Amino acid sequence: MRLSGRQPLLAALLFAALLQTAPAQLQVDINLKRTLYIAYEPLIVGVSITNLSGNPLTLRDENRVHWFGFQIETLDGSPIAPRSTDYNNPPLVLEPGQKITRTVNLTPLYPIAEFGGYRLRASVYAASLGKSFNSPPLNIEITEGRPVYQKSVGVPDGAPGGGGLRNITLLTHRLPASTQLYIRIEDGKSGSVYCTHRLGRVVSYGAPEILLDERNQIHVLQNTAPKEFLYSHIGLNGEVIERKAYAQIVKRPSLIDTVKDGIRVVGARAIAPETDAAPRPLPSLSDRPVPLPGTETDRLPADEKRPKNLLSQ
DSSP, X not given: OOOOTHHHHHHHXXXXXXXXXXXXXXXXXXXXXXXXXXXXXXOEEEEEEEEOSSSOEEEOOBTTBOSEEEEEEETTSOBOOOSOOOOOOOOEEEOTXXXXXXXXXXXXXXXXXXXXXXXXXXXXXXXXXXXXXXXXXXXXXXXXXXXXXEEEEEOOTTSTTTTOEEEEEEEEEEOSSOEEEEEEXXXXXXXXXXXXXEEEEOOTTXXXXXXXXXXXXXXXXXXXXXXXXXXXEEOTTSOXXXXXXXXXXXXXXXXXXXXXXXXXXXXXXXXXXXXXXXXXXXXXXXXXXXXXXXSGGGGOGGGGOOOSSGGGO
């Protein structure tokens, strides 16, 4: 019996559909809390890996192939290479049906601070299956905030980085549901970025108040909601020294520099940490500094090693 001209096409389409619906032996998924970021802020990706093979799987690096990594490209298809390929992922055994979930900060691992769009995938190679398994792609956009404060200050002798120079910038950035306040601290000589912290929401009618103490550490008071304020104390290397929420008493609170107690908030009462208005912790410093493009440190791969246990970051 001769097949009609449409029958081979239908058979090919059916075969392709079966391939697409066949269960993967390893399922890889990624997720992001949002898709819009400013340059150099932590870009935290959640990665989950599920063993659907029905057998235990040992995931391990093999020769020069890393069992875990990412595929990142611009939206026009240009690949983005990692800052360094000299890293090791400790082997991991996944039992049948087991699912693991980890978070990874991509900011120190890939040069993705240029403004524009990027496409992300997580990739897992299973040597025993001889296959790589990729997550569905996610798109993000890197943009920049609007500077509302900029100052260059010296690092006091005796402090970490003493004798150096720091560029301090506060920026606002409009997200779909709110305007967020960021602080960025850069090395004034090398251009390394020590932090780009998202300090939290700021209302449009309440400009943030900034004071520097005698050690040039940064104190910020921002209006997060009607009669609600957030105080942040940040060190010159990006370390978060204190974060505290306040409620306005009568008039708008402010920062004052006292001789005895240093800089403190007046005109407000502190809100207990367990309340909804209490500030959330900022990311740790374990992944910084991140060099700016074109700086001397950008050509020093020894300063840009990936974390040894990539999935634990």
